Amino acid sequence: MQRSAQASADSKSAGEPEAASDPNRQRRRERLLQLGTLVLLLAVWEFAARDANKLLVAVPSDIAIATWELLLNGELFWATIDSMSTFVLGFVIASIIGIVVGFAMGTNRTVEVILDPYINALYAMPLVALIPILMLWVGIGFLAKITIIILFAVFPVIINTVTGVKNVDRHYLDIGKAFMASRFMVYRQIIAPYALPYVASGLRIALGRGIIAMIVAEFLTSISGLGGLIINYTNAFETAKAFAPVLVVALLANALTVLVQKVEERFGRWRRR
Amino acid sequence: MPKLSVRNLTKRFPVSGGPSMTALDGVDLDVEEGEFIAFVGPSGCGKTTLLRIIQGLETATSGEIRIDGKPVTGPGHDRGFVFQQYGLLPWLTAAQNIGFALEAKGIPPNRQGETTERVLATVGLKGFGDRFPHQLSGGMQQRVGIARALAIEPEIMLLDEPFGALDALTREILQNEMLGLTERMGKTILFVTHSVDEAVCLADRVVVMSPRPGRIREIVPIDIPRPRASLGEALRDTPEYVAKRHQLWNQLMDLV
Structure with a gap:
């Protein structure tokens, strides 16, 4: 509603009263604006870097050709499979651990008091600093990559889940109490649905951090996957x-x-x- | 033996950095089976706290509550509670909200459907079972709340300002429906309200409470004959209604 009102105000000032209340048209205009900016950006890049050293700087047209080549010979495909299988496994494990630990901390004060300082410390610290030590323990293979992804992704899930679980509206808990719902019912039908948006935003943050972790792991442990391609081709200029x-x-x-x-x-x- | 008896009930809330607040101070009350009791009083008189303690949502500091002579120690399926606001789980449909109470009572899912349909029809919401609370008006949401309390077939219904957040018209419509419903079913009902009209309309006896500390000031019998539901709007014109309303109003004004 607000969008369309805004749209009508905009178009009136632009002298197009016929588009007064068409949010679709407004959205198309916005998409077009974004696409135009992208094309302009690529053109400037292409033009400005035309005469630069090809070893150091690539222009969009070269990148497009290179991407097509790597797609055709399957290199990109297999690197993506390699990276994604590691990432998805790590992310899923981190999500499960995060939600379970978050639920335990949010519903049990003792668990929260015990774990809280470590979770906060680990979330705040630059985890990259731990990677060399981690490699001593778990090596440089698949296990190392999974561990790094979990380590990066798990804390935002825990912290958001705890927040959601602890914030549950007292009114809703009263319903469970008044009708004598079992503890399991309260978890499943009151606390979990209430905490879900919090958990989801935790998962979104975890996703970003997990992708970073995946690339960092591929750079620092055994060179492989998409991160491996980046390192190898950069080293080869x-x-x-x-x-x-x-x-x-x-x-x-x-x-x-x-x-x-x-x-x-x-x-x-x-x-x- | 009274259906419900409250003896010397006291509730004190701790206040940080000060003396505790006495919400209820030595409350005594007997309620007969099938009686409709309304609680009125200025805010802070403890009427909601009293209802919540009877339901088992809060514990008393001292005193005793008995239902059919047996002491009450916590919530029970013998009591059905209707909340003022936020009484429905917004992520469950109307039918699922009712199912929640049935499941909590231990009724398996395959036997919930019939009851759910029946209580929704009772409150005039036949066919609205698959609506989420935000798709229903405030009045309809409260009907679902009442339907849910009815579904568990309680012996006592407790309603905490159920119509307090509704507009005047919806409120009066629901009051009349409540009247019809309770006169048909004859359940024991405890009803907290801040509306004198509502109390006089619905109740057999009105308990007037005074604040700081919360005490029962007076119990006023409302001798308007039943069934009152058939009178409709004319109920509010009967001399008994006008007289009781006036009497209660004056008593409340003295307390404020």
Whole structure:
């Protein structure tokens, strides 16, 4: 409603009264604006870097060609599979640990008092600092990568889950109490649905941190996956090819964020729009 | 033996950095089976606290509550509670909200449907079972709350300002429906309200409470004959109604 009102105000000032109350038209205009900016940006990049050293700087057209080559020979595909299988496993484990620990901390004061200082300290510290030590313990293989992803992703899930669980409206808990709902019913039908939006925003933060962890792990432990491609092609001064996996990572991060949002919407249908 | 008896009930709330606040001070009350009791009083008189203690949502500092002579120590399926606001779980549909109470009572899902349909029809919401609370008006939400309390077939219904947040018209409509409902079913009902009209309309006896500390000031019998529901709007024009309303109003004004 507010959007369309704004749209009508905008278009009136632009002298287009016929578009007064068409939010679709407004949205198309915004998309077009974004697309135009992108094209302009790429054109400036292409033009400005035209005469630069090809070893150091790649232009968009070279990147497009390099990406196409890497797609055709399957290199990009297998690197993506490699990275994503590690990432998804790590993210899922981190989510489960995060939600379970968060629930335990949010509903049990003793657990919270014991764990809280460590969780806060680990969330705040730059976890990259721990990676060399971690490699001493778990090596540089698959296990190391999974561990790093979990370590990066788990804390925002825990912290958000705790917040959601502890914030549950007293009115809703009273309903459970008045009708003598079992503890399990209270968890499943009152606390969990209430905490869900908090958990979902924790998962979104965890997603971003998990992607970072995946790339960092691929840089620092055994060189592999999309991060491995970036390192290897940069070291070989094939800058255009190094950009291809960067592109894939950016697209994947966005796609996964949308996925988490869709899941959240699916479970949050009851909320007022 | 009274259906419900409250003996010397006292509730004190701790106040940080000061003396504790006495919400209820030595409350005594007997309620007969099938009686409709309304509680009125200025805010802070403890009427909601009294209702919540009887339901078992809060514990008394001292004193005793008995139902059918048996001491009450916590919540029970023999009492059905209707909340003032936020009484429904917003992520459950109307039918699921009722199912919640049935499940809590241990009724398996495959036997909940019939009861849910029946109580929704009782409160005039047949066919609204799959609506989420935000898709229902305030009045309809309170009807769902009443339907949920009815679903567990309690012996005593406790209603905490159930119509307090509704507009005047909806409120009066629901009062009349409540009257019809209670006169048909003959359940024991405890009803907290801040509306003198509501109390006189619905109750057999009105308990007037005074604040700081919360005490029962007076118990006023309302001798308007039943069934009153058939009178409709004319109920509010009967001399008994006008006289009782006036009497209670004056008593309340003395307390403020």
